[in-house]
Amino acid sequence: MGAQEIVNRKILRSLERIRTWGDREVRRMCARFDHYTIDKENHILYTDKEKFVGISKSFKIATRLSIKRIANFHNQQKKIYKSWLYRDKEKNIIGQMLSVIQNVAIYIPCGKAVYISTLLMCFITARIAGVKNIYVMSPINYNRNIHFLYTARKLGIRKIYNIGGIQGIGAFAFGTKLFPKVDKIIGPGNYYVNESKKIISSICGIDILAGPSEIVVLTDGYFSALCIAYDAMAQAEHDINAKVHILSDNMQFLYVVRRYLKDMWIKNPRAYILAQSLRNLSIVKVQDISGAIKLINNIAPEHLEIVCNRRVDISLIKNCGSIFIDQHTPEGVCDYCVGCNHVIPTQERARYSSPLGVYSFLKYTNITRLNFTGFRKLAYNAMELSKREGLYAHFKCISKRLVLSNY
CATH class of the missing domain: 3.40.50.1980 (Nitrogenase molybdenum iron protein domain)
Structure with missing residues (x-):
């Protein structure tokens, strides 16, 4: 066990x-x-x-x-x-x-x-x-x-x-x-x-089921490596099990980001958390944007930052809790006062679930009212299906009502 x-x-x-x-x-x-x-x-x-x-x-x-x-x-x-x-x-x-x-x-x-x-x-x-x-x-x-x-x-x-x-x-x-x-x-x-x-x-x-926190940063290296490093640390400081993935087709840029992270984490007041969470850091050199999107859909991250000078078709991103686009949209701002909810599925659950929203507190009840004409038209079809399923009481509840309705 x-x-x-x-x-x-x-x-x-x-x-x-x-x-x-x-x-x-x-x-x-x-x-x-x-x-x-x-x-x-x-x-x-x-x-x-x-x-x-x-x-x-x-x-x-x-x-x-x-x-x-x-x-x-x-x-x-x-x-x-x-x-x-x-x-x-x-x-x-x-x-x-x-x-x-x-x-x-x-x-x-x-x-x-x-x-x-x-x-x-x-x-x-x-x-x-x-x-x-x-x-x-x-x-x-x-x-x-x-x-x-x-x-x-x-x-x-x-x-x-x-x-x-x-x-x-x-x-x-x-x-x-x-x-x-x-x-x-x-x-x-x-x-x-x-x-x-x-x-x-x-x-x-x-x-x-939200937590521990995670982020994927997709960048082509045109923006500040220092800011990207801080974006990574912003998620890593949440929890020792937080996960950070940085994807880029610019290998030199990735080296610079890694160096910043190595130098900065020890100075953070939450260094005791970062010392463990940054062990989960994943820095990946991708061939192109389309390859990165495939990887993102497999990771199904809680957060995705897209900091690229090139156009990225976000409609191709199917599995993600929250997407932050451009250099002026750091995840740190969106966590607090943009308005969108920051309670988001983690650990690949973005493949089948959504962030917390109004819909999380709503439910639907089916409503049906048949008139005589509608009932009679549907009854024979329902009787045929119930008979093939072997559900005798279903068949009789329809057929008896059908007989009574004809009087």
Whole structure:
């Protein structure tokens, strides 16, 4: 049995204990892993009781701008999704009714960094979608950051559930006396969080499995090698398992980028993370742009920066979470205040999933109303198919109604 399988089994057992013992097991896990005791008084942090002293004017302006732009982007997204109905030739009514998921928990990591931007991305998107009950959880005891709490209050979040990790996912998935059961859990996290989300996904909806972070930079060498090196480090500093790929047909340029990275990472305050994550660095000399695009589609990256003087046909890029085009669009800006969501599928999941969006909180219900003419026309076809499938009750529920309808 491999190390990863052993870890997965431990996660599964922990979730099973939470399902069986509820708050009792949650308290035990919080005491063991987070080093604090959960009770009725401290499992919720009330933001309206905080005193926001020392918040700079520049941070307040940046927060306001980010809120506005993220809201604008997702309001545009929401316009696409609507209920719809149509009538066929027999005047039958067929369509779909759009509804919003009612109870959602948002997981905000709070270990290796203070993810204020993730709070903005997740909460604003859920609110614009129309989610009725939004619960925010974060292991805030790790880092009681005043800027994080100020942002939460600015968004109108009064309560933050002081929990994280496996126990946070389990508590909201199964529901306990202290933590409400929800319909869906969203938000990025580490391996333990993502594996927990996978396990509970049969009883509770989840969004995408986001993390660890990754980026592909495609460049032809016409722009600053120093900036490209910083773009790479911007992703690598997230997590020791972050992945960075730099692709170019200019070998000399790649050598320069590598030299910058070698010289700069040690000076970064997060050098303890970069020392490990840059081991995952991949610098690849490609023959041409078309070869690079094939490689990108195979990698299916979370982020793709295209910094090329030549034209790149992005319609050929089928597998990617988010694309940043040109030298004025660094991933660092887009993570915060452009407006597009930065909760994006990782580890090749961009092959089949999308970034977090308004659609993540919406669902459709099929609507059908047949009249007599429509029913009679379709009945014989349905009876024939049910007969060949050997489903006798299906056949009889149609045929009996057909007999009664003829009277």
